[in-house]
Amino acid sequence: MATKPLSLSSSPVDWRQLRRRSFSFFLDWLVWGYVAYGVVYLLTKYWWEVPLARFLTPIPIPAWGWPLVILGTLETAVWSRALGRSLGLRAFGLALNAPANNRPSLRAKLRRGLLWHLNFTPLGFFYLVREGKFIQDVKSGLEVGPPPDLYPGSRSSPLRDQWAWTALLVVVLTLWVGWLVVEADLGTLIARWDKAGQIYWGKVRYDLRYFLRPTELPLPRVTSTGLLKPDFRYLLVPDPAFELRRLSASILDLMVVTVFMALLATVLGVVLAFPLSFLGARNIMGFSPVGWMIYFLVRGFFNVFRSIPTIMWTVLFAVWVGWGSPFAGVLGLTLHTIAALGKLYSEQVEGIDPGPVEAVVAAGGSRLEVIRYAVIPQISPSYWAFTLYRWDINVRMSTVIALVGGGGIGDMLFYHKDKGNWELVGAVVVVIVAVVWAMDYISGRLRERIV
């Protein structure tokens, strides 16, 4: 016999609904917390610009401020819900409904907001136990439930009525506060366009540091080089200024190194992610304790190693095997590739049609045979698609990974950028663009063929 959850009330409690309501409540609390942050940010930002406030000393925030803020946002969330301005309810497909799908009256809404507070008194508990509902549901006549399509005799939709203004507030606040936080300044963007143009066209040669502290440095020298006047003199001939250990270091040489970095990282990544993806798939590992543990470990590995970016892994390996060594870049790229592909792969394995698996098992097939005959044929198109996608990422990453000691063409790129040799940087950029473009084209054609 199925056992029902223990319930004190006579009427059955809809636990699913209750869970959704409480989640929506915490979402509302979060939203109002965010709004409070935005408002405080704007107040502190503009405080001194309000003429009258200029003469007041800033008020220090006392230690009891934080609990006050938390309670304040809680209270705001409660009232926003009672007044039907709740993003949380909207997110969970709920709304505040009056009987017979009528528009809730303001009176009833205000009553509901006040009644909510009685939940912390024995009276609220009494109603919860007796009716299986909160006191504000019973006494205000308004219930939380799926919204009606339209209010009778009105063209306005309950959904638009109940959350659109809150959403607008959040969007406007995000734009306003975000603009201030990132120090966005259209004036600078326009006023200094000629300085950027000079890098590209090469009228003036700037020391890069000039851009960081414009006032402390002497005026820049005038030269005739620029990014858009690329100088290909080191395309095939090794660059003497750029001594890269014992490697010959023309642009093409380094580009070959870079492409191989991407290639090796992708192939190694695929070779290792492929078997791991089966260990990280729920339907393959079964429900035994050992299978569950392996699944958990593998999935954990995927998630941890995937969330640490390639750049971080490369720094680690650059320190380990040598700064500027392409090997470091390969290790960094490979590790991230394994984790990223492994996760994508194993999700594909979990999404297969179980029918063929059943058929192979019924014919006496072993677990490996199940994978070979029932799983791999189903997943191979998406595996190829993900592998090519990762190859694209690795090609692009391998060109910049030298920034953190990963080696490859980026080494030359950043060396000349630091020296301000914009014409040489331009040449490297042109070659990178050409190669990335070519690789993209090739992988695109492969994708058409395979998928």
Next chain:
Amino acid sequence: MAEPYLVVENLTKVYERGQVVALKDLSFAVEKGEFLVVIGLSGSGKSTLLRCINRLIEPTAGRIYLSGVELTKLSPRAMRRMRRNIGMIFQQFNLIKRATVMTNVLTGRLGYNPTLLTLLGRFPKRDRELALRNLERVGLSEKAYVRADELSGGQQQRVGIARALMQEPELLLADEPVSALDPATSHSVMQYLEQMNKEDGVTVLASLHFLSLARRYGTRIIALKDGQLVFDGPPEAIDEVKFKEIYGEEAEEVEVR
């Protein structure tokens, strides 16, 4: 009296999620060479019963004997060997859609060949010849190297039958083999099953939706309702009263010709 070929004793299956009882204390026996049809409404436990016999689904309680061997006690490895003798065909055919018909039919031999070779896609010459013979038998010899998803539903089910034939089974489990097919194709597929039963002496356990099909092909019928046995007897014994008992008061019989 000799032990029957297949014995099911007090079989019970409870799905843990939601505590659904799929089979309740089910007992019956099947003699060698019988064509046993299992009928009942959707959700009455037909599929679960068939899958418990080759342990695609682990029974919660009860015992199953095949030729005197207790299947429910076998180790996973021994069970894999045992499954070679138990063919199965499915409602949704369960073919590998992106593989050729030949590969699909050869998967019926997986239990007989070492994993090391099958992983490389290698099968003995004898198996390949057997596959061609079986495809000929179901009338698909010229489709051997066509991808499985290019075939029609009836053709796909015939590939499923050829795959089961590859196992040279003693027992065939057919889980609603014709539910996804139209009436004409249904009969052609059922006739292949009948042929296996009569000519090769394969014992058949088939679950069917239509009583008319069950009457036409079954030598014996058992009926399930809510996981319990409500009828066990010859096809002629199902009359109007029995029918209502199995399918409920509102049900009306539909003929498949």
